[in-house]
Amino acid sequence: MINPLKQFLVEKTKFYKLGKAIDSDVYFNKTKELSQLEILKAPRRTEIINYFIGFVDAQRYLEIGVRNPEKNFNRLQCPIKFSVDPGVEFEENPVDFKMTSDLFFEKLAKNELEINPQEKFDVIFIDGLHLANQVEKDISNSLEYLSEKGVIILHDCNPPTEYHQRETYGFMWSPARSFWNGTTWKAYYKVRHQRDLFTICFDCDWGVAVLSKHPYPFFNQIQDGIQNEFYEFSILNKFREEHLNLSSFDTWVESTKLK
Ligand SMILES: C[S@@+](CC[C@H](N)C(=O)[O-])C[C@H]1O[C@@H](n2cnc3c(N)ncnc32)[C@H](O)[C@@H]1O
Structure with a gap:
């Protein structure tokens, strides 16, 4: 026994x-x-978004993926703001449109929402489902409703390790524990090949990327010859600056003032 x-x-x-x-x-x-x-880096996304609201003189703001609005949405100073979230992570979900981003854009295109699809957004913050395929769709749909000099801001584009960029959010026992950036960087890296877009990624708050149809100072596209055909994390890690156009926000702000 x-x-x-x-x-x-x-x-x-x-x-x-x-x-x-x-x-x-x-x-x-x-x-x-x-x-x-990464947690110690500054500024946070909210400061960057507010900066761009002023920089492009934004009148209309859209946030995709809100969770608790006290953390970001409510702290933004823009005259007209809209929010979209299906309420996966925050039960209260006090947003304007309680639905996925896909459904929101579908309804917007059919003029089924109480917003005029002809009126463009000046700043769109994409922070919904952090999987590359969904982020790519969110970027592509957002571009349809972005003003000429407007910007799309993407959160979580600079994962520190391969564990932060895992696909499964719910697995908390990797070395990254509960920190999760998902595979957003892959959609951002891909869109940097698009020749009608100009981008930059600020090295703070897990990578805050900004995309625009307008060539703002120091925004660029991926250079010919830079390749990461299989979206390997080890290659991103080696060539972060070139892959992401990774830049310091404070340096960028100072440099644009001198331009
Ligand atoms: C990282 S949180 C957003 C955080 C917030 N933007 C902030 O800055 O504090 C991600 C949010 O995306 C939402 N979400 C998940 N799938 C989504 C989808 N398909 N479309 C839009 N939002 C989605 C979740 O419900 C969650 O609230």
């Missing part, structure tokens, strides 16, 4: 060894360090 006390101690030792191995693992520790570094 198995001794229950012995069995208990064997189980406890097994978990202790596993926990100790994880706690001293080099990937876990490096990833933890990079998450902490």
